[in-house]
Amino acid sequence: MSEAPDGMLDHLWTEVLVFPHISLLSDEQMGAYFQDFDGQWSAQTKRAMRDHGAVGLELNSNWALERQHWTCPGCARSKPEVFRKSSSDILLAKLELHHDHLWEVATRRPAMVAGADWRDILADGAPFVVENIRSLVVRFEDSLICSECNAADGKAKRALQVDPRFSYSAAEIGRFVKPAPNRDHDIDLDCAREIWDEQRPSFERRILLLEMLVDDLVAGHLQRCREGAIPASRPLMSRVGIEETLRSAFWSASRGTQNYGQLSGLRADFLARSVRKDIPQRAKRKTDTRIPTDDEYQAYIPETAPQAWAGAAEDWTCPCCARTKRSSMRMSAKKKWSGAIRNVAQYPILQDDDEIVLRERLFPDFPNEMHLKEMVWVEVCSDCADVIPRIKQIHRDLPDAHLSLDQMKAVLAGIENHMPHEINFDLAWELAKANFRYRYAGEALSAFSNLKSTFKRQMEFAAKYPEARQDVFERLTFELEVERRIDDPQERKEIMTMLKDDDYRLSRKSHPEGAEHEF
Ligand SMILES: [Zn+2]
Ligand SMILES: [Zn+2]
Ligand SMILES: [Zn+2]
Incomplete structure (x- = not known):
């Protein structure tokens, strides 16, 4: 723009935007750029790790996305007070989104009354009416609370055999827990029963109201005609507003460059950098877990890729879950040993600026949001190779799901010998969604x-x-x-x-x- 003759661009104004490359930031820089957020990188988290003598950390995405100076609306503890060590010395840093279980009851009700295809049978606006019924009958807003308060809600309901459709609000949980810093809550069951007794009549009334309102919807008395409706995603009041203007200006300025993909991948990059799920060193073996005997291990030949299995050294470990061949063997439902070494495709990110310049010169019409090196096969255990197929089973809207090895590690929520992996499907979905850039x-x-x-x-x-x-x-x-x-x-x-x-x-x-x- 500096090359334009004076006065030519007077009708425009510009602003330079600066964004960090999350993967290149030090922990201190993360703290500076993401002051309103939290993560494994924050000074507060590191201090807690040290003070509690923890050997690992489990910090979830809700914790990372909430500010460091936060207090629980239930037990009124601050984040430093919520940290607690698990029995295997892992520091837990977890917040949960607590909701009224009547929400699900309301969501399921129309199908119970009008059949699974109620959306097709009822008038067009029926889902909007259901949304309104639902927000009318639930008693409190979804609220971020500490995981101990969230667990206390379930424990109290089970102990008192409260109707499972009922949920205590955050403030009510605060009344019946006896909070102490850095440990799980004790529960005052008498107090919890008192609150249930107190709330029961209005809870039953809301159930009735829900049933009545859904009946009225099915009968056609409640309606929401949608002709000419403003889409919720673009209300008139936000048009030509800050967000819409910024988004479209950024999109047109960054089209065909890697910047657009970098911005849309920012959240996934932040979560991958901030969330942590360390696995206990000596995970307790479930009593019914079968361990292969020496003979069984020696005799075992996998059906898939037997050469890769035989060719891998005795001390081979999976680069994703770090298990050995032997510890990745497990008894299948059909009572047969399973486990194999399989290839997953990986695309290392190209960092060589000279090659990047040449590629963009030759192929300027690709989005060129990022550049990959030649695909390499990486040998992983079959449970790790199954991570992406399992994500695709749950999220069928992800045809091109791809995860880098680091991302695959990040989505493993539980690794145990002779057991399939536990997968953090929410994180996996976030990461895979942002990876459309790979295509x-x-x-x-x-x-x-x-x-x-x-x-x-x-x-x-x-x-x-x-x-x-x-x-x-x-x-x-x-x-x-x-x-x-x-x-x-x-x-x-x-x-x-x-x-x-x-x-x-x-x-x-x-x-x-x-x-x-x-x-
Ligand atoms: Zn709490
Ligand atoms: Zn809850
Ligand atoms: Zn593995």
Whole structure:
């Protein structure tokens, strides 16, 4: 813009936005950039790890997304008071979103009355009426509370055999727990019973009201006509507002660059950096877990990829879950031993700026949000190889789910020997969703690789048969000039040299924007 003649752009104004590369920030810088948030990187978390002598940390995404100076609306404890050590010396830092269980009851009710296809049978606005009924009959807003308060709600209800459709509000939980810093709550059951007795009549009234209102909906008395309705995602009051304007300005400025993908991946990158789920060192073995005997282990040959299993050394460990061959063996439901070593595709991120410049010069039409190196196969245990297929089973809307090895590690919520993995499906979904970038980057990579191997092959051919040299040179020139729109003959020569030698240092020199400034 500095090159525009004076006055040309007077009708525009600009603002420079600065965003961090989360993967390049130190823990201290995380603290500076994400002051309103929390994570394994925060000074507060690290202090607690030290003070409690913890050997590991379990910090969930709710904790990371909530500010460090937070107090529980139930027990009134601060985050430093909520930290507590598990029996295996893991420091727990967990907040839960507590909700009125009448919510689910209300969600299921229309199907119970009008059948599973009630949405098709009833008038168009029926789901909106159900939403309103639901928010009318639930007694409190979803609230972030400490995991001890959330657990206390369930414990009190079970002990007192309270109707499972009932939930104590955060303030009520605060009345019946006896909170102390850094330990689980004791519960005053008499107090919890008192609150249930007190609330029971209105709870029963709300159940009746729910049934009545859903009956009225099914009978057609309650309606919500939707003609001309403003979509909830774009209310009039937000149009040409800050968020909408910023989003579209950013989108049009960053189109075709890696910045758009970086912004849309920011949340997933933040969570991957902040959330932590350490696994107890000596996980207690479930009593019914079968362990292979020496003979069973020696005799075992997996059905899938038996060579990979046999070829892996005795001390091989899975790079994802760190289990050995033997500890990854488990008894299947059909009472047969299972476990194998399988390949998962991994795409390391390209960091070489010279190669990035060359790729974007050759293929400017890809989004080029990020660049990948050639795919490599990584051998993991079959339970780790199953992580992505299992995510796809739950979230069928993710056709291109891909996770990097670090992300796969981050989504393993529980690793035990001779057992399938526990997976944090919410985190996995967040991460896989943000990884749509891999799809375009994968296409850009194969375009570049194809071009490179064609060039190499032809140049090798020309080196062998000098009489073919002119022909080959013309073919490659045509490819670069016409297909790749490289007009400068000197630049084309440099590109050929770079592709031949796998050395991309000339790329920044020949970048056309650099050349223009010389005039
Ligand atoms: Zn609490
Ligand atoms: Zn709850
Ligand atoms: Zn594994």
